[in-house]
Amino acid sequence: MTEQHPSTEAKITFYGAGSMAEAILRGLVQSKLAAPSHITVMNRQNEQRLLELHQQYGVIPAASETQKQAALHDADIIILGMKPKDAAQAITALAPILRPTQLIISVIAGLSISTIQQLLGSDQPVIRTMPNTSSTIGLGATGISFSSSVDDSQRSLALSMFNSIGLSAIVEEPLIEAVNGISGSGPAYIYYMMEAMINAGIELGLTAEAARTLTVQTVKGAAEMVLTTGENPADLRRKVTSPNGTTQAALETLDSNGFQQGINKAIIRCAERAREMGEAIRAEAFK
Template structure:
């Protein structure tokens, strides 16, 4: 970790509003890379105190387990990271509105929740960052799309990139493209797991033990991803290199084509992005009626 990233957080305080798996992945990354110390991180949620105490015991972060402590954590934090469920987000943001200072940075990791909707709920031009991380962040190999509101300062941009750089790679995109990030990488690990399920099941059908099929599949997917990363080559070019004319791989690819494999993946990603937009519209409608 470079000195510039280490110094970018310094004594900055962070409050995680929502203490699920993504919040845990981010705070663990911050602590393990020493971007900040546990005492600078508070965690709060609506009612699951046991979860907050678990995070305190495991990472040393500060649990805001009472209403008074929740209000204090929100009011005093330099950065508030929103990680509640989309269906709960409008009411949660409205509830924290009385405790927000104009200069606080609000970072959302909520699918579908737009910058405009957050600003509408808060009633001001608060500096807001919209992000779309994925579950691989849990092991420090996440991919996070990031968009900034116009009121985010250069220093706040640097802090945001440091935070999400602690759990993987980041890509800064214009906000309308966040749904595309959701479709490709936000939900992307699930597509790969689904493929791996199919590979393991096929291996078992062909006589491999479940353990052997799983180990071979895991190493194959891991190796393929590393090949693309290490060589910098286009996946299509690598695929063609290992597909000998009239060979076994060509027979397999032709079978996938018969079942419109690429078209199915494409439609799945488009539908994922569309669903994110639908969720965002539902949150916006709720904000309008709030």
Template sequence: MNETANQAKLCFYGAGSMAEALLRGMTAANLTAPSNITVMNRQNADRLHELQRTYGVVPAPTEAAKQDALRTADIILLSMKPKDSAEAIRALKPLLRPDQLLVSVIAGLSIDTIHQLLGNAQPVARTMPNTSSTIGLGATGISFSDAANESQRAFAIAMFEAVGLASVVEEPQIEAVNGVSGSGPAYVYYVMEAMIQAGVELGLTEEAAKLLTAQTVKGAAEMVMSTGENPGELRRKVTSPNGTTQAAIETLDRYAFQEAMNKAIHRCAERAREMGDAIRSEAVGSPSA
């Protein structure tokens, strides 16, 4: 990897919403020049040119351009769909240099499986971002392989700090990150749906219920972040004995709200492991792996 961070050359293998979020954050933060970033995907050249117009990055629509970008990059971001990942990573094997960092945003794909697919201990950053990265408020867990050096680790962390918060964790905890924050926005949206529906049933317009709910969730999250207090303590502070909030919390407890949320997060983490096992099985079962 280049000694000067803003000279680092990157190749985005996959050009979906998460790749675009990172492009937006990185270019805004001037982590590297847009001309040092190449974007590629399987076959949608229109999408690549759209990203070029928006962010000034370099499209690689042809096979020759793709191979050149992969060979010359310092960092390759793997953001293809999980079902395509084993085949795509295996195809990288003859193109990689030992000093290139692979950054994966693929759910369930372990560092060990990447190494099995490549047949070597390539430097790898395994990450689990979430969709709030698209507005710069993401939460990402990152773990590194032993081969990743300090400058590679620092750059990978900076990539995800450009779209929100980044936390380094041991790889066995990545599935927990998936369960808590990776899929977390969907849980919050689900709760918000219920709040809005109840508000409408109680006579609010849908727009008023949506705005009040969204501001309430935003404010509650900011209270946790700004005060540093435990959410349980903040909840207790606003729950007066025999008051309206206590009546609501008791109803949630009666319907096992916390237990349901706990089981949902555990199931999410379990599903991530299942997806990873499927990719691993394909890697091990392939004659060329």
């Protein structure tokens, strides 16, 4: 493995082949941080999905039980991306297959490092992450926490992986749920707002195409303004809000409809739901 591309030679197995797994593997392949021939994908039973990923990205599908066992045994990194309801059984089944040095990376919402290690029955190196689907285009935001058994090279490797598909922030594990609320589910909030903006534009007489184009550029431009200027969003908002002007009228309407409170409650509820999902997995596994 080279310093520039520390994960190029690592064998990576995705255990679960949903949208988040695809976002990550696509980022890895497109950034050339990992060769498709070093990436294996597997899931519980949807072989067609594996073939689709093979055709699109060149990664290796593991459909048969023999192929799955080999992929898990030979991997340097196993990325857990199965559905939460399948997690406990799948992780428990990993225990007899794993070597002590294999790195486990979880993208399963709510599932704690301690629960994973208890299911494995060992102090396996585990990294818990919360990426988002913008990773697909290299603009992801990922929160990341490490178990004490993760060594420096594994830390560097994981950070390289997730930085190749966007930005990563190291946080204490209890704060991963907050990351889920802010950035893990965050794109959906923005898409929802964009839907509303487009629909309002159409109601006001714009064509659907014009409303969409203007909305997309507005959201992109606002994000770039924050990045380029380094200013606080609140300060930028005040700069474009003239007293008794159109923007002030719009913001007052948002406030009267509980806009900020709604966003705050949504993010808090998202974090709570992540914790609930993790507790449910743990309760089911150790009942």
